[in-house]
Amino acid sequence: MTASIGAGIDDYRELLDDVFGERIVTWTAEAEASERFPRKLIEHLGSSGVFRGKWGPAGDQHPDVAKLNELAFRLGRLGSAGIGVGVSLHDSAIAILRRFGRSDHLRTICEKAVDGETVLCIGASEESGGSDLQIVETEVRTARDGFEVRGIKKFVSLSPIADHIMVVARGVDGDPASRHGNVLVIAVPTTQVQVQAPYRKVGAGPLDTAAVHIDTWVPADHLVARAGTGLAAISWGLAHERMSIAGQVASSCQRVLGVTHARMLQRRQFGATLFEHQALRMRMADLQARVDLLRHGLNGIAAQGRLDLRAAAAVKVTAARLGEEVLSECMHIFGGSGYLVDETPLGRWWRDMKLARVGGGTDEVLWELVAAAMKPDFDGYAETIGSPTSPAKYHSGL
Structure with missing residues (x-):
């Protein structure tokens, strides 16, 4: 099926359910084996209306952030950072052209990319x-x-x-x-x-x-x-990439936690399942709680109805660091099997997750963006500490 332009989030989810079927799963597995990105996957997403359903008709400059999240969640479930990030990069380039491309030539490139006829980087x-x-x-x-x-x-x-x-x-x-x-x-x-x-x-x-x-x-x-204006343009594209990475991490973490939970219920040591051992169960609960909060945070950003560049930076760096911890802990809980490439995908997923802390901006670059937008509360400081100070004296100069 193809979602109609302007379709709601439920219709878009239905479209994604239909598109992300066995064909994409097979292409993803083949891509992992060959270590080559399948161009036909982007073509398929475009011709099926996945990008068009998210971006709307030609001329619309702003995406539906809730749909951006939904697409990211589906990409994360594939268990392939290479595929997920590749699709998000193509989509981020669309974001740049939709907002900044003014010539007929650029508009044509953009709409062909939305329909999957052209691939961007x-x-x-x-x-x-x-x-x-x-x-x-x-x-x-x-x-x-x-x-x-x-x-x-x-x-x-x-x-x-x-x-x-x-x-x-x-x-x-x-x-x-x-x-x-x-x-x-x-x-x-x-x-x-x-x-x-x-x-x-x-x-x-x-x-x-x-x-x-x-x-x-x-x-x-x-x-x-x-x-x-180049920095503004690339920052706009990067914000889309960062939101997508955060969504992919959230979805990937949920899949890994689910797989690890199932493993813990089946694996027995010292007369009990791994999940019955309190130390391991509490560790999993802590990770699950934080992954839940990450997803709620993404939904909260979407609820604003607009793409917030600072929030995109903040949620991406937070997600990337959490994702690295989740994968490391789950791989540890799998024990020796988690370290065997031919037995489980945990090692590959663990290596893939490292990219999240580098691609789209390193932790430190994103923290600088967050820090630059922080606002000091001098009145609150004076009220609680009792020593009013001139704001200019403490201006950081950043």
């Missing part, structure tokens, strides 16, 4: 700066009624199968030496770049990630966000 990080997008070294300069784009992007997931890269770069028409205030985003066809061999990674095998060497020219209508 994002080229942001470089060897020089990693997560620091303010010192990006890829350069864009005006030339021949368009733009010359030159640089190297180190971590571009989906680049081996994508059609277009949303490249984060800096405009050098004004001050070539400047590294601040001139960040832009430009769409570059993958047919005009050199995609290197995919990296071998610790986990998330199907998430094809490679370096991309760029030295090309594109027409003016490929510019997504002009110099000075």
